[in-house]
Amino acid sequence: LSKRKRVSKKNKKSWRKHTDIQDVEKFLEEKIREERTGGAPSEKESSDLFYIDKSDIFETSKSKLNSMKCHSDLQIDTRVAPVIGYSGPRKKKKVPLRLCVDTTA
Numbered sequence: 001l002s003k004r005k006r007v008s009k010k011n012k013k014s015w016r017k018h019t020d021i022q023d024v025e026k027f028l029e030e031k032i033r034e035e036r037t038g039g040a041p042s043e044k045e046s047s048d049l050f051y052i053d054k055s056d057i058f059e060t061s062k063s064k065l066n067s068m069k070c071h072s073d074l075q076i077d078t079r080v081a082p083v084i085g086y087s088g089p090r091k092k093k094k095v096p097l098r099l100c101v102d103t104t105a
Contacts, residue, residue: 009015034040041049 007014007018009018038044
């Protein structure tokens, strides 16, 4: 092992620069990960980790299969009125240009 250098930790900047806090950060990182995941799985009981799903959501009826979203997009939508004959944009009528003639002169 090499000798540790003696460094002054008089200022806050030098204290932060020369202090080794990797072990503290590693410990805090492990604690945060355990909180996020709910703890170590080796310490929990199997009843906490697994459960038996007793619902019947996997038994789908034929009506649900026939009324899928992808099939309903192909059906005619009765809420929208059909478009009846589009003749294109209407043209404006040309108005003849009238000249104003001054008759007082």
